[in-house]
Amino acid sequence: xxxxxxxxxxxxxxxxxxxxxxxxxxxxxxxxxxxxxxxxxxxxxxxxxxxxxxxxxxxxxxxxxxxxxxxxxxxxxxxxxxxxxxxxxxxxxxxxxxxxxxxxxxxxxxxxxxxxxxxxxxxxxxxxxxxxxxxxxxxxxxxxxxxxxxxxxxxxxxxxxxxxxxxxxxxxxxxxxxxxxxxxxxxxxxxxxxxxxxxxxxxxxxxxxxxxxx
Numbered sequence: 059x060x061x062x063x064x065x066x067x068x069x070x071x072x073x074x075x076x077x078x079x080x081x082x083x084x085x086x087x088x089x090x091x092x093x094x095x096x097x098x099x100x101x102x103x104x105x106x107x108x109x110x111x112x113x114x115x116x117x118x119x120x121x122x123x124x125x126x127x128x129x130x131x132x133x134x135x136x137x138x139x140x141x142x143x144x145x146x147x148x149x150x151x152x153x154x155x156x157x158x159x160x161x162x163x164x165x166x167x168x169x170x171x172x173x174x175x176x177x178x179x180x181x182x183x184x185x186x187x188x189x190x191x192x193x194x195x196x197x198x199x200x201x202x203x204x205x206x207x208x209x210x211x212x213x214x215x216x217x218x219x220x221x222x223x224x225x226x227x228x229x230x231x232x233x234x235x236x237x238x239x240x241x242x243x244x245x246x247x248x249x250x251x252x253x254x255x256x257x258x259x260x261x262x263x264x265x266x267x268x269x270x271x272x
Contacts, residue, residue, distance in 0.1 A: 077177075077178070077179040077180075078090075078177075078178055078179075079175055079176060079177045079178065080175075080176055080178075081109055081173050081174065081175055081176075082106075082159065082160075082161060082173070082174045082175070082176050083161075083173060083174070084161055084174070085160065085161060085162075086160065086161065087158055087159065087160035088158070088159055088160075088176075089156045089157065089158040089159075090156070090157045090158075090159075090178070090180075091154050091155070091156060091157075092154070092155050092157060092180065092182075093153070093154060093155075093221075093225075094149045094152070094153070094154075094155045094182065095149065095152045095217045095218050095220065095221030096149055096150060096151050096152045096217070096221070097148065097149065097150070097217060098148065098149045098182055098183060098214065098217060098218075099146065099147075099148050099182070099183060100146065100147055100148070100149065100155075100180065100181070100182050101144065101145070101146045101180075101181045101182075102124070102144065102145045102146070102157065102178065102179065102180045102181075103142075103143075103144050103178070103179045103181075104122060104124075104139075104142065104143060104144075104145075104159070104176060104177060104178045104179070105141065105142040105176070105177040106120050106121070106122050106141045106142065106161065106174055106175070106176055106177075107120075107141065107174065107175050107177075108174060108175070109173040109174055109175045110173075120140070120141040120161070120174070121138060121139060121140050121141065121161065121162040122138070122139045122140075122141070122143065122159055122160070122161060122162065122176075123136075123137070123138050123139075123159070123160045123161075123162045124136075124137055124138075124139060124143075124145050124157070124158070124159055125156075125158040125159075125160070126145070126147050126155065126156070126157055126158070127155065127156040127158070128149065128150065128151055128153070128155055129151055129152075129153030129154055129155065130151065131156075134147045134149075134150075134155075135147045138162055152221045152224065157180070159176060159178075161174060182214070183210070183211060183214030183215075183218075
């Protein structure tokens, strides 16, 4: 039991999570770029509030439209929420995904120039166990859910490593192509300089002969 608890604690630290907050104007759209491997569950939690803390917290007119685009710029999710909410999607291709948020307030004339604050927490991978496991009194049942959670986390880590290896291979191929291009360009420059030098020497020789200076 102690060993299992230590392993589960380590997995909790390995969970991929990004928490942040930023300001957002009325009807302004802001996008966040996330590098996500394929077949990965992504869950986001957000809270929209006034930047000025003295403003009233009871603001039912505040809302948010969340748009998720994949690396091919195809929309994976487009949904309207209130001032706080949760969105989930599964990536189908590795690469840069765009998480775009835009306020959809219904009181534009009153709050048009107001700045808003967005709290955003993005988590990747299977990061939570089945809720029934928390209420389960059977130790074996609890351990079963915990082990399944551990397996899901290991699968996510494996996908993340595969994705990073693919990026490394792509970067290496680009670097090799760039090095060869630089080398060939140096050869071409050298050949051009030599050709121009030979042509100038020939023209100078012809000129001297024509003027009977040699």
